Amino acid sequence: MVLDTFGDSLKKVFSKVTGYSLVDKEKVESLILELQRVLIHADVDITLVAELTERIKKTVLKTELPKGMTMKEVLVKTLYDELVWFLGAEKASLAVRNQRIMLIGLFGSGKTTTAGKLAKWFQIRGLQPALVACDVHRPAAKEQLEQIGSRLKVTVYRDGKGAEGVAREALKKSREGVMIFDSAGRDALDGELAKELRELAKIVKPDEVFLVIPAEMGQDAGRQAAEFSRLVGITGIIVTKMDGTAKGGAALAACRAAGAKVMFIGTGEKIGDLELYDPKRFIGRLIGYGDIEGLMEKAKDAGLNEEAAKRMLEGKFTMMDFREQLKSMKGMGSMSKMLDMLPGGSSAIKKKLPDGFLDAQEGMMKKWEHAINSMTAKERENPDEINSSRIKRIAAGSGLKEHEVRQLMKSYKQIKKVMKMTKGGKAFKRGPFAKIAKQLGMGI
Ligand SMILES: Nc1nc2c(ncn2[C@@H]2O[C@H](COP(=O)(O)OP(=O)(O)O)[C@@H](O)[C@H]2O)c(=O)[nH]1
Ligand SMILES: [Mg+2]
Numbered sequence: 001m002v003l004d005t006f007g008d009s010l011k012k013v014f015s016k017v018t019g020y021s022l023v024d025k026e027k028v029e030s031l032i033l034e035l036q037r038v039l040i041h042a043d044v045d046i047t048l049v050a051e052l053t054e055r056i057k058k059t060v061l062k063t064e065l066p067k068g069m070t071m072k073e074v075l076v077k078t079l080y081d082e083l084v085w086f087l088g089a090e091k092a093s094l095a096v097r098n099q100r101i102m103l104i105g106l107f108g109s110g111k112t113t114t115a116g117k118l119a120k121w122f123q124i125r126g127l128q129p130a131l132v133a134c135d136v137h138r139p140a141a142k143e144q145l146e147q148i149g150s151r152l153k154v155t156v157y158r159d160g161k162g163a164e165g166v167a168r169e170a171l172k173k174s175r176e177g178v179m180i181f182d183s184a185g186r187d188a189l190d191g192e193l194a195k196e197l198r199e200l201a202k203i204v205k206p207d208e209v210f211l212v213i214p215a216e217m218g219q220d221a222g223r224q225a226a227e228f229s230r231l232v233g234i235t236g237i238i239v240t241k242m243d244g245t246a247k248g249g250a251a252l253a254a255c256r257a258a259g260a261k262v263m264f265i266g267t268g269e270k271i272g273d274l275e276l277y278d279p280k281r282f283i284g285r286l287i288g289y290g291d292i293e294g295l296m297e298k299a300k301d302a303g304l305n306e307e308a309a310k311r312m313l314e315g316k317f318t319m320m321d322f323r324e325q326l327k328s329m330k331g332m333g334s335m336s337k338m339l340d341m342l343p344g345g346s347s348a349i350k351k352k353l354p355d356g357f358l359d360a361q362e363g364m365m366k367k368w369e370h371a372i373n374s375m376t377a378k379e380r381e382n383p384d385e386i387n388s389s390r391i392k393r394i395a396a397g398s399g400l401k402e403h404e405v406r407q408l409m410k411s412y413k414q415i416k417k418v419m420k421m422t423k424g425g426k427a428f429k430r431g432p433f434a435k436i437a438k439q440l441g442m443g444i
Pocket of ligand 2: 112113135
């Protein structure tokens with residue numbers, strides 16, 4: 001499929017990002033350049049590309065990164081978010097209820113085919129649609145619609161004089177709730193076509209007027225959307241033939257920029273090849289993360305976990321928190337590797353850690369967990385209260401040597417300091433974010 005060329009190059013941009021172990025300003029800038037090339041190659045308007053680039057730069061390179069997120073994480077999320085915004089952000093929705101829909105557009109854009117697809121769409125949802133053949137100019141247009149109608153077992157209204165006559169007759173006779181009006185196209189939107197469509201609309205009184213644009217229009221889709229909007233009035237756009245071109249992304253972006261809402265996309269010649277437009281799904285599919293939306297939800301959840309981060313920032317890092325950290329580190333590899341993920345680099349932090357801590361493997365961590373379990377609730381909440389005699393008791397209770405408990409105390413205090421340094425140290429945390437990082441190939 002040709003569409004893949006856009007998707008493939010976007011995918012490459014994304015996998016490049018996830019392949020980096022660390023992202024810095026230079027990498028962000030070179031990636032943005034690459035993204036620009038991909039978009040321009042896919043026929044996206046240059047001013048739109050510049051706008052998108054600015055938005056990405058502003059978010060990723062701003063002076064302060066969100067708490068506990070690395071520049072790499074921010075870059076992946078921003079790329080995704082901004083591309084979604086670029087293509088319209090909101091998922092389209094069309095009320096499943098009886099209504100009148102008018103399809104307009106230039107020659108060969110896919111109006112008649114889409115009329116059939118829409119009829120099917122409503123049929124699937126339990127409503128009864130009818131088709132109205134208001135393209136009275138092209139000789140075979142009515143037959144084309146009738147063929148589609150007979151396959152769907154849907155009534156096609158075609159009698160009457162001129163487009164307006166057909167519409168009037170149909171409205172008079174019809175018993176169906178959903179009426180879909182096909183219309184005639186032209187090579188270009190001239191005054192005559194505009195007038196004809198406006199007059200048809202006066203009779204039809206449509207709930208929706210959908211402009212049908214083929215994806216291969218690329219960035220010109222924006223101009224077309226604006227013109228039809230001004231001269232005829234539209235409520236949404238259906239971009240057809242998304243399956244046949246790499247310019248689909250450009251067409252969608254141009255529609256968004258023109259302030260027009262894309263309602264559906266046509267993805268093939270078959271009657272079922274129509275889907276409500278969902279930019280998240282679209283981008284997710286393009287970049288090959290089927291479930292990126294799910295991942296982003298989780299990222300949001302992690303971001304909402306401000307409470308825990310705040311506690312740590314304020315230095316309220318208790319033994320319970322420490323125990324959680326120890327637990328979360330199980331099976332995640334060495335502490336040293338995890339520290340490499342922290343914002344601001346890890347060497348300064350590593351220097352401040354107790355000797356041997358970085359290499360402390362699971363056996364030691366397990367012991368520390370036992371020790372923490374042997375503490376009283378009060379001790380866990382205020383570890384500063386733990387004096388020599390308490391250390392003795394904890395050691396006895398957990399089967400550790402006293403010096404091991406002391407080592408635990410020392411590590412705890414130092415980690416607490418590190419937590420403050422890393423603004424909440426969310427990178428340490430188990431929970432959704434660590435998982436996301438893993439799934440995005442950020443290699444914990
Ligand atoms: N591949 C593909 N072809 C489409 C799609 N929508 C329409 N077409 C084809 O585009 C051509 C023109 O469609 P038609 O509905 O007759 O356009 P109209 O002149 O606007 O009514 C036909 O050959 C359709 O099969 C689509 O989403 N994908
Ligand atoms: Mg037609």
